[in-house]
Amino acid sequence: MAMIARRLPQPRPEMAQLQPYRTQRQSADVRIQANEWPEPNPAGRYLSPAELDRVLLNRYPGRGDELRSVLADRWGVRAEQLLLGNGSNEVLLLVFLVFGGHGRTTLLFQPTYSMHARLSVIAGGRVADERVGLPYDLRADRALDAAARASAEIVVFTSPNNPTGNTIGDDTILAVAERYPDTLVVVDEAYADFAGTTLAPHIDRHPNVVVARTFSKARAAAGLRVGVLIAHPELAGYFAAAQLPYNMSALTLAVATHIARDESAVERRLAIARAERERVYEALQRVDPIEVFPSVTNFILIRVRDGDSAEAHGRFLAQSVLVRDVSSWPGCEGCLRISIGTPAENDRVIAALETVFAAPGRR
Template identity: 50%
Template structure:
């Protein structure tokens, strides 16, 4: 729903100073600070939304099987991509190539675009942030279809935008008519889609996404973090829809979440705007070097994706055999499921007690009592399935 406008509060009158208090006015460390109290009276006030915002966190409980973050669970040590000569030839006293020309060229060839169309970031969240720095602002509106990746709304609010959450729910059924109706009613400046959608996993039709792009001068962002697992991309449609930008990452299928490397592909005119907003030297020397090696490893990528798709099919089949669960089709490296006889949080807790950590997305807008599990290796997936069977059997007694 739309964000309400908040009337700014007037500043409180200055307090009387104690005798002998020689600190300058506005000093941040008031006496309450030394007593361990949370003091904000003497601090500069942030914008209203940020004053009450909590840091973005993912679940970090200890667990033997960690299937909560949609990472690749395959071990990918740095030594796989470095050679002995790199240790002497990679100089850290010099700034990296500010344009990351070699890496951008390599990615452009993979995606059949020009290097000028590729904007790199320290993870895909950085290029998402640039989107809202460029096209956001207090007089502008973001439209999202929930449940979806929560960082879109978070970054929009961070830049002062209004956020309209069009409630779709689970199952996540979105079509051309729904998108056209929402765009006509909300009149957004930016529309964000995740395809395959996080957390539901389903792939959106091109026509559904392009219905927003065809509505006028709206920036349409398509987050394809999981595109390799779906075998589909909207990248070729940028040529005839220049208001569409596509975001990709090396964190998922490329098994490089720790590297922090993402990219955005845009029409060259929009790309120039992103390049103007991009921080200098935002992709480090080591990241560029390792990124090139990872992107060039076509065989490793193909084998990894094939294994995950095979395991996804098996896990999906086993979940459908559990009558106490609703499991939803996925084109990503995770599966969303919902218990019928207990709360999502309760099921999450019992899985953790059995050493399996998944993502509780029941707090995400319109996700319902749902949990999301990353597809791991066969042993990890068996642990998840066995834990689910044990919990559900106990609840059925």
């Protein structure tokens, strides 16, 4: 049967180019490729049958007032400053939809979390990359120069940064916020719990700063999908206006409120993450063929000195350990990112190192 050529609607050219976000799906006993909290966190832990019965699915959900008030107390801000989303990716999209798009420019400091560029493009914006490279040492003068060159409407800082694992100094971020008061300065704090840092208290004095937080890392709830944007009250209304109505499900809000109240669980996880990270870091440092970058997070970046990270990734997988190959991220040639797993998983990683990085004759 002859094929009839059909005309199809065409998306915007940049969307026709965009490939779906790729996750690594290979099966492995030890899955340390996505910077998740590694211990199981079952939903049944949070809601009793009686509480579940109070979640009425026939009604549209509320606005998450209780959750926002708990979080506002914790972060020393006001509840009206908080916007909730399905993961921080959703609130970040909101940022680009409202302040980016329509040919506006977003400045990114590479290498960094790849979704910022994607979301900026999806919103219809342009990206200007400043390549910081490795080690990822971003100082105020460099950030200010890059901001001057890009004349961007949005500047994004990820602190601590993914995939490098280190923080960007408050002074660097605030220098840009101060010099460019009409530029939106986005601080992605997905890993800030691990570092004990946050710029949220500075929003009052720097209303052009917005901070994105997530429940996916130290709050062990990547599957729940909860992210929060903290904005100055004068800007919060713009984001609220662009939000979809009822964007958070009643179940998500109910579970997230319990998680938000359980600060002692976060403290416990931070202590484990610190101890385990130090253990894995020390083991990695003993491996000659790699360079290890210091981290304050729940992951560690390494660079394979001979550059063959794809080979090393495959050899980890042969030991049933799945790490993240970040070698295609700008400035990360030859690099792998290793999330901190459970103590038993970290034992497996440490035990695998000798085989993965042994000289070819000894593998």
